[in-house]
Amino acid sequence: MHKPAPPTFPPAPLTLTSIAKLKAAGVRAGIKASGNPDVALLVADTAVAGAALFTQNHFAAAPVALSKAHLLRSGGQVRAVVINSGNANACTGLQGEKDALEMCERVAKALACPVEQVLVCSTGVIGQKLPMDKVRTGIDAALAELGSDVEAGRRFLSAIMTTDAYAKEACVQADGLTVAGVCKGAGMIEPNMATMLAFVATDATLRAEQLARALPRIAQQSFNAVHVDTHTSTNDTFLALATGTSPTGPGWEKPLAQVSHRLAWLIARDGEGATKVTTISVRGAATDADARLVARAVASSALVRTALFGNDPNWGRFVSQVGNVPQVRNPRGLRCLLQGIEVFKAGEPTAFDRAQASQAMRAEDVALELELSDGQGKAMVMTSDLGYRYVEVNAEYTT
Amino acid sequence: MHKPAPPTFPPAPLTLTSIAKLKAAGVRAGIKASGNPDVALLVADTAVAGAALFTQNHFAAAPVALSKAHLLRSGGQVRAVVINSGNANACTGLQGEKDALEMCERVAKALACPVEQVLVCSTGVIGQKLPMDKVRTGIDAALAELGSDVEAGRRFLSAIMTTDAYAKEACVQADGLTVAGVCKGAGMIEPNMATMLAFVATDATLRAEQLARALPRIAQQSFNAVHVDTHTSTNDTFLALATGTSPTGPGWEKPLAQVSHRLAWLIARDGEGATKVTTISVRGAATDADARLVARAVASSALVRTALFGNDPNWGRFVSQVGNVPQVRNPRGLRCLLQGIEVFKAGEPTAFDRAQASQAMRAEDVALELELSDGQGKAMVMTSDLGYRYVEVNAEYTT
Numbered sequence: 033m034h035k036p037a038p039p040t041f042p043p044a045p046l047t048l049t050s051i052a053k054l055k056a057a058g059v060r061a062g063i064k065a066s067g068n069p070d071v072a073l074l075v076a077d078t079a080v081a082g083a084a085l086f087t088q089n090h091f092a093a094a095p096v097a098l099s100k101a102h103l104l105r106s107g108g109q110v111r112a113v114v115i116n117s118g119n120a121n122a123c124t125g126l127q128g129e130k131d132a133l134e135m136c137e138r139v140a141k142a143l144a145c146p147v148e149q150v151l152v153c154s155t156g157v158i159g160q161k162l163p164m165d166k167v168r169t170g171i172d173a174a175l176a177e178l179g180s181d182v183e184a185g186r187r188f189l190s191a192i193m194t195t196d197a198y199a200k201e202a203c204v205q206a207d208g209l210t211v212a213g214v215c216k217g218a219g220m221i222e223p224n225m226a227t228m229l230a231f232v233a234t235d236a237t238l239r240a241e242q243l244a245r246a247l248p249r250i251a252q253q254s255f256n257a258v259h260v261d262t263h264t265s266t267n268d269t270f271l272a273l274a275t276g277t278s279p280t281g282p283g284w285e286k287p288l289a290q291v292s293h294r295l296a297w298l299i300a301r302d303g304e305g306a307t308k309v310t311t312i313s314v315r316g317a318a319t320d321a322d323a324r325l326v327a328r329a330v331a332s333s334a335l336v337r338t339a340l341f342g343n344d345p346n347w348g349r350f351v352s353q354v355g356n357v358p359q360v361r362n363p364r365g366l367r368c369l370l371q372g373i374e375v376f377k378a379g380e381p382t383a384f385d386r387a388q389a390s391q392a393m394r395a396e397d398v399a400l401e402l403e404l405s406d407g408q409g410k411a412m413v414m415t416s417d418l419g420y421r422y423v424e425v426n427a428e429y430t431t
Numbered sequence: 432m433h434k435p436a437p438p439t440f441p442p443a444p445l446t447l448t449s450i451a452k453l454k455a456a457g458v459r460a461g462i463k464a465s466g467n468p469d470v471a472l473l474v475a476d477t478a479v480a481g482a483a484l485f486t487q488n489h490f491a492a493a494p495v496a497l498s499k500a501h502l503l504r505s506g507g508q509v510r511a512v513v514i515n516s517g518n519a520n521a522c523t524g525l526q527g528e529k530d531a532l533e534m535c536e537r538v539a540k541a542l543a544c545p546v547e548q549v550l551v552c553s554t555g556v557i558g559q560k561l562p563m564d565k566v567r568t569g570i571d572a573a574l575a576e577l578g579s580d581v582e583a584g585r586r587f588l589s590a591i592m593t594t595d596a597y598a599k600e601a602c603v604q605a606d607g608l609t610v611a612g613v614c615k616g617a618g619m620i621e622p623n624m625a626t627m628l629a630f631v632a633t634d635a636t637l638r639a640e641q642l643a644r645a646l647p648r649i650a651q652q653s654f655n656a657v658h659v660d661t662h663t664s665t666n667d668t669f670l671a672l673a674t675g676t677s678p679t680g681p682g683w684e685k686p687l688a689q690v691s692h693r694l695a696w697l698i699a700r701d702g703e704g705a706t707k708v709t710t711i712s713v714r715g716a717a718t719d720a721d722a723r724l725v726a727r728a729v730a731s732s733a734l735v736r737t738a739l740f741g742n743d744p745n746w747g748r749f750v751s752q753v754g755n756v757p758q759v760r761n762p763r764g765l766r767c768l769l770q771g772i773e774v775f776k777a778g779e780p781t782a783f784d785r786a787q788a789s790q791a792m793r794a795e796d797v798a799l800e801l802e803l804s805d806g807q808g809k810a811m812v813m814t815s816d817l818g819y820r821y822v823e824v825n826a827e828y829t830t
Contacts, residue, residue, distance in 0.1 A: 355665070420822050
């Protein structure tokens with residue numbers, strides 16, 4: 033039984049607090065039974081431009097609905113984000129809504145800012161009421177401990193994590209701009225459906241609308257391209273902030289996209305028992321939407337994902353999933369490459385060296401390319417493989 | 432590591448050869464490396480009414496395309512079905528088409544019937560040419576060994592099986608009619624995507640059009656309700672024959688549906704490493720189509736299926752998958768019952784005894800009921816659970 037050790041990645045040199053105007057804190061409030069840090073706070077010296085994408089799940093948690101409303105009311109002006117881990121405040125009814133609001137109000141009062149400039153995120157078990165005594169104490173402690181050094185940023189990161197096997201952060205400096213980001217989430221496939229939370233900040237000078245327009249594009253090549261399961265959680269949130277201390281040219285979106293892509297990769301890599309990230313690229317579909325259907329059909333297949341785990345160049349599984357997508361127009365036009373090795377073309381398998389292909393699959397990054405001849409549509413999806421530990425982690429009785 | 436022994440089921444008292452006019456054979460032709468039977472033949476004394484449903488996969492195998500064409504040309508008149516296992520004759524190009532036709536021609540010549548009255552099915556590895564010398568010898572041997580006793584029917588069944596853990600057959604006698612059926616397939620999730628083949632026969636007196644109209648209805652409550660993966664194979668075939676020796680009233684469809692449902696259940700139960708069949712029933716969706724979307728979303732989730740394997744009454748996973756279906760209109764109206772125990776209602780979990788619910792999940796048949804309040808739409812899906820052995824079987828390098 034393969035039990036790969038969890039991977040380790042060196043910390044990024046910069047984190048959220050490396051962005052001018054941002055302070056952060058992470059404290060232990062006792063929400064998590066483990067005693068690990070569980071209340072995090074991110075505060076800007078003054079309100080900054082912010083935009084966010086939230087889960088589309090019908091059972092979106094109370095903090096998601098509230099943060100969405102706050103962003104709308106403030107016109108994308110964000111002063112602070114308060115986060116608790118250990119409890120998702122989802123499926124908690126009216127009390128959950130009150131608790132989320134109280135978290136924002138407590139921070140707004142301390143900062144003397146309008147409540148709609150404070151956003152809130154929660155992550156953890158669902159269906160349980162927040163232990164508000166602990167949350168209040170935690171928020172007060174976080175307010176008292178805000179810092180602008182890298183260590184404060186690291187404490188923030190540790191307080192948003194749940195079952196993550198490792199801390200996830202990324203940064204890019206380019207064209208005089210700095211972008212740094214952190215996130216939590218493990219392939220979106222945690223026991224109890226733990227959440228993806230991602231916070232990306234830049235010192236670029238941007239209007240909130242510019243960020244809001246860019247975010248869907250960025251997400252499509254990053255967090256929305258992580259497809260380990262069809263599950264999206266009740267709490268998924270992707271927030272971007274621009275603190276506006278650096279003059280900004282037209283190239284500002286690229287480093288934001290790079291940081292987001294790296295964070296998403298780190299999430300895919302942290303699927304339970306995953307041994308690699310497979311990037312499925314579809315080209316030549318009739319439209320981008322059709323390409324996404326194909327990529328997601330392949331990525332969502334347990335058969336495909338177990339073959340990836342087993343380093344099995346099983347072209348039949350990849351091809352048959354493409355064949356299951358009604359929108360494919362010319363199936364005979366399919367060409368399939370695995371780590372650059374052509375394995376299928378024109379309706380028949382290519383004569384390729386299976387042992388060599390299998391060996392090539394033993395990598396941190398595996399590329400599965402699917403070329404169609406239907407048009408110019410393209411899409412990309414990152415998926416983790418499915419191994420024994422996935423079953424072990426997910427089958428275990430949760431109480 | 433749970434390694435449940437494969438289940439066993441008593442043989443049905445009747446099989447295909449119990450239906451008047453039908454003879455069968457199953458022989459060893461050496462197509463399978465194991466030496467197990469691999470050529471099967473079903474012959475009617477005269478042409479009988481037949482109808483079939485085939486895979487929708489774009490890479491449908493040569494025998495699928497040919498059988499479809501033959502049924503069309505013959506107007507649903509079927510004299511014989513020839514099947515080989517061990518090789519799917521899929522992704523085999525022009526040679527594959529020629530080989531499928533030659534199989535039909537050889538049988539048609541021996542029976543002195545039009546070639547379009549002969550159908551052909553193949554199942555096994557894909558992407559390899561049929562060893563036609565062996566296939567020819569096998570067909571001749573099967574023609575010579577045709578028998579009408581139960582043993583001949585059993586030999587037929589053993590020759591269509593591939594990685595099935597047990598033989599799958601079912602029969603019903605009602606209203607003076609006999610219906611018997613056999614099938615092969617293990618949750619449609621085999622290594623190399625082996626096929627589902629199902630053959631159901633009745634002595635009812637029916638026109639081919641009557642069978643053809645009923646088949647989609649029957650499949651929706653049986654073979655099309657088996658949802659272990661999103662994969663459908665290149666070769667899936669469901670064939671029904673009516674030999675016309677018994678006078679037939681309006682109730683003929685029900686026993687056909689019952690036999691088909693039982694066969695489909697046996698396929699779901701044979702998912703690799705499966706320990707049970709979970710029937711997901713959705714009621715109260717806006718339409719039947721929406722109900723199917725919900726049922727399939729829940730059934731296709733690896734998170735849901737690992738929870739079922741672990742006897743974990745993890746309502747969060749079921750509910751969140753319902754929440755991911757955009758067509759759900761009133762998510763607050765969702766009620767969720769597991770083995771009759773209410774676990775979720777009106778946006779919040781019910782206070783239920785988790786240990787008792789977990790115990791109730793340790794059964795051959797598990798019922799997961801999802802009640803919506805959007806309308807009258809309903810749907811049913813059967814799924815197997817996902818355990819360690821699924822990974823083991825599917826991750827293993829296939830050469």
